[in-house]
Amino acid sequence: EAGVVQSPRYKIIEKKQPVAFWCNPISGHNTLYWYLQNLGQGPELLIRYENEEAVDDSQLPKDRFSAERLKGVDSTLKIQPAELGDSAVYLCASSLGLAGGPYNEQFFGPGTRLTVL
Amino acid sequence: AQSVTQPDIHITVSEGASLELRCNYSYGATPYLFWYVQSPGQGLQLLLKYFSGDTLVQGIKGFEAEFKRSQSSFNLRKPSVHWSDAAEYFCAVRRRGGGADGLTFGKGTHLIIQP
Numbered sequence: 001e002a003g004v005v006q007s008p009r010y011k012i013i014e015k016k017q018p019v020a021f022w023c024n025p026i027s028g029h030n031t032l033y034w035y036l037q038n039l040g041q042g043p044e045l046l047i048r049y050e051n052e053e054a055v056d057d058s059q060l061p062k063d064r065f066s067a068e069r070l071k072g073v074d075s076t077l078k079i080q081p082a083e084l085g086d087s088a089v090y091l092c093a094s095s096l097g098l099a100g101g102p103y104n105e106q107f108f109g110p111g112t113r114l115t116v117l
Numbered sequence: 118a119q120s121v122t123q124p125d126i127h128i129t130v131s132e133g134a135s136l137e138l139r140c141n142y143s144y145g146a147t148p149y150l151f152w153y154v155q156s157p158g159q160g161l162q163l164l165l166k167y168f169s170g171d172t173l174v175q176g177i178k179g180f181e182a183e184f185k186r187s188q189s190s191f192n193l194r195k196p197s198v199h200w201s202d203a204a205e206y207f208c209a210v211r212r213r214g215g216g217a218d219g220l221t222f223g224k225g226t227h228l229i230i231q232p
Binding site for chain 2: 003004031033035040041042043044045048050055056091093095097098104105106107108109110111
């Protein structure tokens, strides 16, 4: 079974440019998460989707970040415009959500490493 | 607010030696507890988890962790490390009843294995 797929794996852009990251979760996983991982830090939740609904986006900087999960499967995270401080790894994870019971293991993709010059 | 503390940024261990990585959490009630491992260029992989019951939990790759409520700790151990264990290790928590909530992670401990 395929895991969580993310693309691109690496992205280098100049500041003020837009950038988008794509995530394909594990088939059948209703819940999708985007995390931000700065260098030397643990991941921090940006947004959580239950199917196509964003149910927790309290940590998403909405002035420049946006996300969507059309049809409740794939998701795209966008930054416009990018700033130097956005250089980080963006991780996508998925889970069965409430259907997964108390364990509800989250499965992580390899991430997209963004460098803003 | 919930928080996770991993006091050791780096740990160096000789191959074959034992390992203990520390994790302390701050939370209103005992949360669900997790340990993840992240190898370079790889996604996070779940090593083990604790929800209730036996406070010593076994995980994959020969790892175990012990939950101590009195110390708000969930330390990860391995009796004999292998060179392939070199990686970044993250402790994480999630509130009880928050089945689909996101995880709160510590800053991680970088494990270096000496030959």
